[in-house]
Amino acid sequence: MYDPKAHFGESPIQDYAAAHRQARLRRIWANLTGKSTSLIPFEDLKKALGLLIQRYRGVQPVPLDKIIGSFGRSNDFDRAFLPTQQHSRRKWLSVDSAYLMGVTLPAVSLYKIGDAYFVVDGHHRISVARQKGQAFIDAEVTEVESRVPVTADLALDDLDRLAACRKFLEETKLDKLRPDSDKCLGLSMPGDYARLLDHIRVHKYFTETTDSRELTWEEAVCHWYDHVFMPLVEAIRQNKLLDDFPGRTEGDLYLWIIEHAYYLSQKLGRDLAPWEAAKDFARRFSRRPKRILDRAAKYVRSLLVPGELEPGPPAGAWRQARVEASHRDHLFVDILVTLSGAPSGWLALSQAAEFARREQGTLRGLHVATSDEEESTARGRSILEEFTYRCESLRVRCTASLSVGDIQEEIIDRSRWVDIIVINQRKVHGRWAERPLGTIFQTVASQAACPILAVPGTQVLPLKHALLAYDGSPKAREALFVLRHLLACWQIEGTILTVGDTRADSELLDLAIRYVEESGGHPVSRRLEHGRPAEVILQTMEDTGADLLLMGGYGHQPLIKALLGSAMDQILREAWFPLLICR
Structure with a gap:
């Protein structure tokens, strides 16, 4: 009968048991919170982003916490590279034993996309290294070009959003026309990229009508980006509105504020400057505790104090x-x-x-x-x-x-x-x-x-x-x-x-x-x-x-x-x- 202790000793077996137990606990916690702990399948990401061009970058140290996915084995390990399947046990014990004996293991093989890495070969070596508390691992890196920025905090739920972003960039070519656009065009919801495209089409129509000239699609995209999108983004940055809406992007706030500005323009009978719409949106909807308390206090005061007794804004x-x-x-x-x-x-x-x-x-x-x-x-x-x-x-x-x-x-x-x-x-x-x-x-x-x-x-x-x-x-x-x-x-x-x-x-x-x-x-x-x-x-x-x-x-x-x-x-x-x- 096979006895793992005779081959690997007591310590690797204990290490594996601890890693496997931790993986089960993480899976239970994920089910309770609804947050996925799965690795990102490289195949799904490739389909979403249409990845084609690859360049070999040689052997280099790679941060282990930036390895977030796998090519072909995403079900065998979780996001922390803890083993989730028993069939990985023997290989895992072998790598752990070599690690304990000081054996130099070959470099792992990774794909790099943006700021994230995906394992081609060396899953067990990465799993053991993370379990031992290593921060880096030597890897042969092949970089895969992507039009869409990919970060190490990518989740499975983000793949649809990345696919929508890729389609948006293919239609607008904004990443080529305005290379800095990747810093502010991120959106939280996949369907919002279609709304951005609608904004550009409407802007093209009104600009052509106003200027009595026809714009090429590329001209319309640049004109929208320079004269509509970026002025509002600058207002968002100047007023530090991302602090008012944690977890949201500048692109998200652009869509919210532009709709708020349209509502206000209909009410007031005029267009608003970007800074006006941005400041009013924050005043009404900010999630900062202080602003929430201010709105609550104002509401309570309105119930208790006649409007005529309100002191009004301070001087200046x-x-x-x-x-x-x-x-x-x-x-x-x-x-x-x-x-x-x-x-x-x-x-x-x-x-x-x-x-x-x-x-x-x-x-x-x-x-x-x-x-x-x-x-x-x-x-x-x-x-x-x-x-x-x-x-x-x-x-x-x-x-x-x-x-x-x-x-x-x-x-x-x-x-x-x-x-x-x-x-x-x-x-x-x-x-x-x-x-x-x-x-x-x-x-x-x-x-x-x-x-x-x-x-x-x-x-x-x-x-x-x-x-x-x-x-x-x-x-x-x-x-x-x-x-x-x-x-x-x-x-x-x-x-x-x-x-x-x-x-x-x-x-x-x-x-x-x-x-x-x-x-x-x-x-x-x-x-x-x-x-x-x-x-x-x-x-x-x-x-x-x-x-x-x-x-x-x-x-x-x-x-x-x-x-x-x-x-x-x-x-x-x-x-x-x-x-x-x-x-």
Whole structure:
């Protein structure tokens, strides 16, 4: 009767028993977790990738943890090269005995594809070496070229995805046209490559229609990659969105965000910059614990706290989110104009057009219908048609959007997508738009994510002289930043006013003057006055002939402001000029 102990000794038998037992435990764990521990069959990978060209690379040390598959024996060992079949026992014991006696074994034979290796000959030698804790093994390596990147973490479930990627590259030739594309074109789902192809075909059609010329398929692929895909990928990288969605690829996020951008463009009536869509997608759907907690806290707060009492974004959030993120020269490129259809509102539109011309911006008309009944929406469409006609007459770019819902909620929500909101704040259909905790205008001015231009709608002013009411608060410093821009880009006169009579007030005013003049802005006039702030500001507007007032937003918390009012409210009631409220 055959006795293995007589041939191999006690130690190899114990080694094999331990390896086989460990393989059984891994198989049980794999069944419980649903994660495969199988080797990748080289034959299946070759079929998926269409591998043909081979090059002999000689003998070289190979990391054992990068050997992930087998040619012909993938059922005899698992992914850790533990023996799973008893018929391998005798050969395994023989190799282990030679290892223990210090016998030099010949190099194994491997195929290399990308960063992964597949065993042609030497399965038992690799199994024993891994069981002994070796990190490398000498191998004769034959490299097999693949159009699709293959990594050492490849799983059996990935073969369909690799086959889809290969088909995509064969149709687009992106790996040849844009060699760096392999770094960002990985997708998690096989079917998503067909969606990418659809994107390219649609892009080709619209580009040919817009440019009135026919593109070759290769030109369309490159144009899509350079002008659609990569700008969004760059936005993903700049905002570090892969950290928000662990286990996903840049290609995955591209598909998610491009669909999110389409949804937003339909809602807002305009296309979005890649960075805008990427940041909003992360804000809404990020899986980072902090962002999840922020969304949960916001939801709970919305249930407990009336919307009018929300404090709104912190000072400077608008500049950080839109101006600095977009790296542009103009501040007010996207200008939201709220439309009610009132006659004074059309005068406010003409004032907004002056902003648009000077800032090379686009007016984004918005009418909010309070119900979706046909009469209400028909009136909204009529107002938007009038808006479009007037913008064409004023020769400014425009888009128009009709929304149904709460007026202040819709305006506040849209404020994240624009650089300034123009509101004819005086009256709405002959009466103040009052609510229990203040007017709609007050709530919007407190909570909007961007500056507000409040226009009386009584006349259109040329905007030749801007007055800044400056008190040194964070919101007033944002208004100082805007004033510097207006002086430099609009070539207008400027005055900075501080209301106070102390030395500290004078020094504060001097610092503001120095900030504007040392930053390349035009010289500004200095006014230090004392008295009731609202009265002083209105009198100074009249004395200087200024036709644009800049102020920081409401200084009190919403509840205190609702109970006590503010200097800004008094100014708004008496203003004959536009008031730019910064935050």
